[in-house]
Amino acid sequence: MSYLLKLLLPLLFASTLLNADTISKNKIISHIKTTVTSQTGNSYQPTLLALYQKSNFKPFWIDKQHRYQREKLIKALDNPLFNYKKKPFDLPKIKEFYYLLDNNMVDSSQKASLYAALDVMLTNSFVRLADFVVRGDVDWALVQKKLANFEDDGQKVKAVWEMQTKPIPKTEALYSAIQSSSVSTYLHSQLPMKKRYRALVKMLEKYRSLENFPAIPYTKEDPSYGDTRRKSVELIKKRLQITGELSKEVELDSDYDSTLQKAVEKFQESHNLQKENKISKVMLYYLNQPLQHYINQIITNLDKTKLYPSSFEGEHIEINLPDFGLRYYNGNHKPFKSPLVVGRLDRPTPLFSDKLEYMTLNPTWTVPNNLVKKDLIPALRDNPY
Template sequence: MRVIVAIGVLLMLSSPVSAALTEGDEVLPLSRELERQLEGESDELQAFYAARDARPAWQNGEQVAAFAAALHTLDRDGLDPQDYRPDRLLAQYRQLAADDEARARFELAASRSLLTALEHLQRGKVDPYAIDPAWEVPIRAPALDMASVSQAVDGQRFEQAFEQARPDYAPYERLRAGLARYRNIQRLGGWPTLPERDVALRPGDVHADVERLRERLAIIGELEVMAVDAAQDRPDPQRFDDALAAAVKRFQRRHLLEVDGIVGRETRAALNVPVARRIDQIRLNLERARWLLHGLPEVFVLVDIAGYRLSYFRPSGDIWRSRIVVGRPYRRTPSLRSEITHLTVNPSWTIPPTILRQDVLPKVREDLGYLWRERIQVLSPSGEPLDPWSIDWASPGNVILRQAPGPNNALGRVVIRFPNDHLVYLHDTPAQGLFARQQRAFSSGCIRVEQAETFAQRLLDDTGTERNLAALIASGDTRNVSLARHVPVVLHYWTVHPSEDGALAFRPDIYDRDDALLEALDRPLTP
């Protein structure tokens, strides 16, 4: 940065227009030229110069050099500084002609770079709709305070302007810190890879690979491994001891692997992901954070799809968390933003056409008794009951299958509903055993919630809806219960989760979304 600033100072002293750019009697004609060239420009650019009364912003080489240096720091947010052309700005300033028209063109070019950088910090570089047609999460970034941005430019406090644009939430800062940490690991040479073996590494083993495993976990901050080494006067580094097994379990838990302390095929593969790939994952999730982390209310429900977790931020300040089951890779749970409006207690389940065709009909064709065991009623399109024996199940036509309420209903005892175009919702489930799995993409798109009844009762209590869920369930009646106050809900997809202690948890990209986003994020901006 010092080098760039020094170059800028030399430019200021040597440029034929540097004096004109700083002399008061030259500002007025340049301002008039700026006003002329601003016609037809973007609303943001016009708002910036309106906040300055059309005063030029880039009046000397030192200021341009400081701005270029600040643009180079945007790699800390996972953005590519070259998208904002800092080096070209310096070169253009050096070659700048003395006439007002050329100076105004440079003014607008520099300000466009600034506003583009601020927009990307605030809303993301990539348009989520361009890579996910099913995207349903409006980006609610507030308008920039152009007067404050203008003051930051005048004072060469560019980081202050960047900070105004960044999402003001702790997870974003934790991801930035994680990006810096993993880039430092890369600068130091990365981490060792474990050779492919047919046999898993297990606690108690003595093997040369154990030493590489110990080093690998120490590099990413499994401090307990290093501390135990010191406390026990450096035990045999090739022995897979209890402390190392505990570190492996922590790694497995963070990466949603089976937590057994054994380095088998999946754990070895996760350990061997190159640090460059982990850096890319952090960058992608910084971009996702820029899409989402704006205007979040204090009370809301966050569904972390790739992390299989629901977090309910309650009015008390407490956070209620639960494990969830999400859609299979070919029946993806969508990203969306809505409001929980009501609950359905003792729901029936009208089997959706896709599930009917792909899942249920094959079972019915094999054994018609499946309908009775699952308490599924056959209905006509108008809702009239039909005799299952009268149906040609090889070609059943437009029949409707509806499962009766009860403990074995696929939706369980309660459904939490919110309007959306994908017809998904949160619900209970009789298949409680799936919550014991680390990776839980088993549904047809809706979200199954562990302890759904507890969650639903908290929603009732926190919204002032005076109903007792247990009593409603015990009645056996199907009924909708409207919440006295709606609760915002966000379904979002993260493949890196920054925990409160700063550790990063990397999740499998179950919907194969990372590569498309990385390609779009790394695509250079058109001039």
């Protein structure tokens, strides 16, 4: 949506919907009732019906006094904080209806039905947006099914992920948000893991604004600190400038100097790579990942926040498997962190959330049967001595 169109939309909505007040309210109410009850193929129809029953099928959005909440909803539908996947939520159709009404392109006998359809469409878009904020659009049941059938090299893998999915937003809360003109406030209150979620959305917007990454060729010898006249170094500098590890003021030459080394270390740290005074082939692999790969990663992490509450308890332990790290939090403080050993691909660490009731210091350790069968016995067979 262009900047000009964004400016014009609120004005367009205001001028158009003032006319809704001049049309028989009873006609609009009748059409709303017919429209809602006929949407049997819409999975949100029960929620829509419950909302309109609470208002005796009176419109929520199209009257003059609804202008403020109408504008708030339109902005929310296009706000990446709530709609980071840029889902349409019927916004193109809503604009089309506004255009037809604003330009008097609808027969007077059809206006009541169109206003009713528009009001129901706006309500449906709000319900869908709220549900996306709370639950997202990932089919977690399908994810669980795929985990149950997960295999590695033809071998069955036991992968456990204890998910706590959320229900659809409550009708009472949705109705209250509409009636009190607090649509935006309500949506903000439903954001999961607010601090991290906002940081991820901010990062997503940053990556979406970046230019495509250059392809960096692999070389026989890794570019190392102190090298000069290495053609690939210039491309590496360009790549690191795009994502911000290297200042854009740095000259794009072919010398591997101390400034580049600092940028390389930043990249290595952020990607959990071994700190080296060179650009290894492993690091080059990550540098050559396309921009869309990182965008998809951020979106996936945003999707996963839907499985968590708005915040954790003040004192909690968090284990980040991809980061190989354990962190202990006490309020806003992080007094302890530690590296961690995690499961292999064919024996992944289970994902779960539970209460820690006690801790055993310096415990004895007995080799589990699983390790005896899958590791020790095969190793002894290969080398019995």
